[in-house]
Amino acid sequence: MDNFCIVTNRNKDINLEITNYIKGYLEKNGKKCVIAESEKIRDDKHTGKEFKSAIPKDSDLCIVLGGDGTMLQAARSAAIYDIPIIGVNLGTLGYLAEVEKNGIDNALEQILAGKYEIEDRMMLDGSMGDKKDYCLNDIAITRYSSISAIDYNIYVNDLLLCTYHADGIIVSTPTGSTGYNMSAGGPIVEPSANMILITPICPHTLNSRSLVLSSKTKVEVEIGSFRDNIGQKVVASFDGCGIIEMTTGDRIGVQRSNMTTRILKLNRVSFLQVLGEKFR
Known part of the structure; x- marks a missing residue:
């Protein structure tokens, strides 16, 4: 993986401190990284408005910072180009976001070392x-x-x-x-x-x-x-x-x-184990 993008919930990373840290980490390791802007789009097929993220279609991985809502927003854009996503949980429960704030360095090391699996979600x-x-x-x-x-x-x-x-x-x-x-x-x-x-x-x-x-x-x-x-x-x-x-x-x-959403997985922890931890 050489091309990365980051989708950030700016209400949860207000000063983009975590976003810029991840971007800097990747660039120091010779990777390209862009911050995808969220934009409000009017779609004539719908009666309402929606948020979508401008994820570059040549991205190898989209790193999502926020909660499950941000992950769902990013998934709507990433699925079009078949781009895998991984979430950093800045919210509360975060069933979709696998990485916690204190595990960012370890997660980035695993990603760059190719130690991951990609799970397809219908x-x-x-x-x-x-x-x-x-x-x-x-x-x-x-x-x-x-x-x-x-x-x-x-x-x-x-x-x-x-x-x-x-x-x-x-x-x-x-x-x-x-x-x-x-x-x-x-x-x-x-x-x-x-x-x-x-x-x-x-x-x-x-x-x-x-x-x-x-x-x-x-x-x-x-x-x-x-x-x-x-x-x-x-x-x-x-x-x-x-x-x-x-x-x-x-x-x-x-x-x-x-279409499918491709979610990058780092841990071999079972879904039931994760579920039990979230319920505690």
Whole structure:
């Protein structure tokens, strides 16, 4: 690896002290390193705005400084060019960010020595008509302004499977299982697995459970009708960034993406060990 870039959450490395330290370390070892700027982009396919990082496409590795939110932002850009990423945790839990601040030197030594593995993580594509987006963690489909629960009709491979009367629906990857999915009571899954998780948010029934489906499954979520034929406004959010607005009768299709997020791994510690440490 010769070409590096750094994506930094400037709210967590305000004076770029850690960013510049890593950049200097790499350059002293004969490597090229640039700091990727984050920019706010308006996409006509979406109704909202999103942040993306200007990661050079010739980068061999993207080092991400921040928390899981910064990792997800960087993943959206890095996946386009098939660039691996590694996270330095400047946040709290940091399930995606493997390196802690006190382990930066050791991590950089391992990277330069080639002592690492690269793990491919599946992503999801979501589409409604000509509106499309993708994510590493999840697509959260939630009510836009109403305080009432909404019916979400779940179709699997074109067949109606069930209806959730809930505040929202989370369609998640295994990587995203420790995010919003876990907070909503969904199952925790080994992140290197290949499957699609569907979890209702605050279901208004006693027997609603998460669904665990094959990664080859085509999922569709339809916004059901409301009493007195009142239309419902709903928003589908992709990793908290890209947004697609929906209303009653709209149906969004979700399936495994052709893109993957490549995460560079330094430790051979199992996912369960990491999970246990985060819970302590």
